[in-house]
Amino acid sequence: MIQVVEKNGYYEVEFTDLTHDAMGVCKVGDFPIFVKDALKGEKALIKVIKLNKNFGFGRLIELLLESPFRKIPICEHYQECGGCNTMHMNYQTQLDFKKYRTAETLRKLGRIETKVHDTVGMSNPYYYRNKAIIPFSERNGKIIGGLYRARSHEIVNIKRCHIFPKVVSDMVRFFRALFTELKLEMYDETTHQGLVRGVMFRHSRDQARFSVTLITTSGRFPERDEIVKRLIERYPMVVSVIQNVNPDQTNVMLGAKSKVLYGKDVIEDSLLGIDYEVSHRSFYQVNPEQTELLYKKAMKYAALKPTDVVVDAYCGIGTIGLTAASKVAEVIGIEEIKDAIKNAQQNAKNNNLKNVRFILGKVEDVLPQLKEKPNVLFIDPPRKGVDKKVLESIIKEKIPRVVYISCNVSTLARDLNFLQANNYKIVEVTPFDMFPQTAHIETVTLIERIKE
Ligand SMILES: C[S@@+](CC[C@H](N)C(=O)[O-])C[C@H]1O[C@@H](n2cnc3c(N)ncnc32)[C@H](O)[C@@H]1O
Secondary structure, eight states, X not given: OOOOOOTTOEEEEEOOEEOTTOOEEEEETTEEEEETTOOTTOEEEEEEEEEOSSOEEEEEEEEEEOOTTBOOOSOTTTTTOSSOSOTTBOHHHHHHHHHHHHHHHHHHHHOOOOEEOOOBOOSSOSSOOSEEEEEEEEETTEEEEOEEOTTSOOEEOOSOOSSSOHHHHHHHHHHHHHHHHTTXXXXXXXXXXXXXXXXXXXXXXXXXXXXXXXXXXXXXOTTHHHHHHHHHHHOTTEEEEEEEEOOXXXXXXXXXXXXXXXXXXXXXXXXXXXXXXXXXXSOOOSOHHHHHHHHHHHHHHHTOOTTOEEEEESOTTTHHHHHHHTTSSEEEEEESOHHHHHHHHHHHHHTXXXXXXXXXXXXXXXXXXXXXXXXXXXXXXXXXXXXXHHHHHHHHTTOSEEEEEESOHHHHHHHHHHHHTTTEEEEEEEEEOSSTTSSOOEEEEEEEEOOO
């Protein structure tokens, strides 16, 4: 039976799968429709709101059969905010979904059949994020600040977010009130007018130290001294205040120039007994509890020996290499952000780890030129995955053991497929729930060269 799908039409459907971003998948006739907040096994009345050539989007109008795995979201903004998208699943279902998506994506996109372990979850999967970037703007004469709606740049003026610590929600309210009192002009993305674009918060795991970055469109910011004074009066745990200037017409929040307004441009934190300095521009994992578990698994997969020469590619502030350093002969870290390399070098010094060196540059340029022959390689690339030149270099140098940490299973599948076709075995994969209440998946994979 062929049923014609109409925009704005109402249909009774059954959900048979979930997309990578946790939307329910149903069919009207043969035509796939994706619906937010629907779970596999549920039946519902939906309204079709958008039609593309091969698929469409619908809105849940009424649940006709509810899944036993459904949970009432604890967040009052969940329906409108794009920050979270799995809060309507109970936590075990979120973990099962991530394991299933990992295995499915590796199989379908990478043609990889390997052992995928259960997702490693959190005992309390809320209030875990140590970094928040909050855009501010103005609506109907009122200053608003919060997170964006899904697939939009419309700000949801949050009262409280349940993935940041409660004090960060409090700081957002503080800034809304202070910016209003000081009559500051908020940035308008459509006209590109206004001064304040947003505020970035980062804190140490024990919440004893916070860094706050005020993101403005111009370096001229006469109110900054008053803001710093009021901020540290109210929140004495703020140890670092930065002004970042971003005059560009772009979606990216941080601009190229920054200035320290108070304290130093670092906050201190520690992971697995090693102390780190993190500057506001450096990458640092957002969920420390899960990061420790992830790094422990990565070290186990690496099976480090005292004679090993280890490369930590995409090293950020050096966390993986420094965790490995005491167990091996030598560690070389590679990273393209200058501030992160400076942090990494300082971190090695502060922890008295002398067998480590860090190289500033792109992994695709540095790795093929390395004099040392690594026998263990950690790769932890950004979402776009690993450059083909890096994979070619692994194959050419016959690196025996690779531990791949990934925040995007699609690019992981692509990269593993290439290695698998070139004499490497994908031994096993463990997903970690680094970003509870969202569909994002972090994985660590053990890859071994097959002996000729
Ligand atoms: C996912 S982060 C991992 C950082 C670190 N391993 C950790 O666990 O905190 C990826 C890092 O790779 C860096 N990066 C991105 N592309 C790069 C490239 N082509 N060459 C070197 N570093 C790169 C980013 O600046 C970022 O610090």
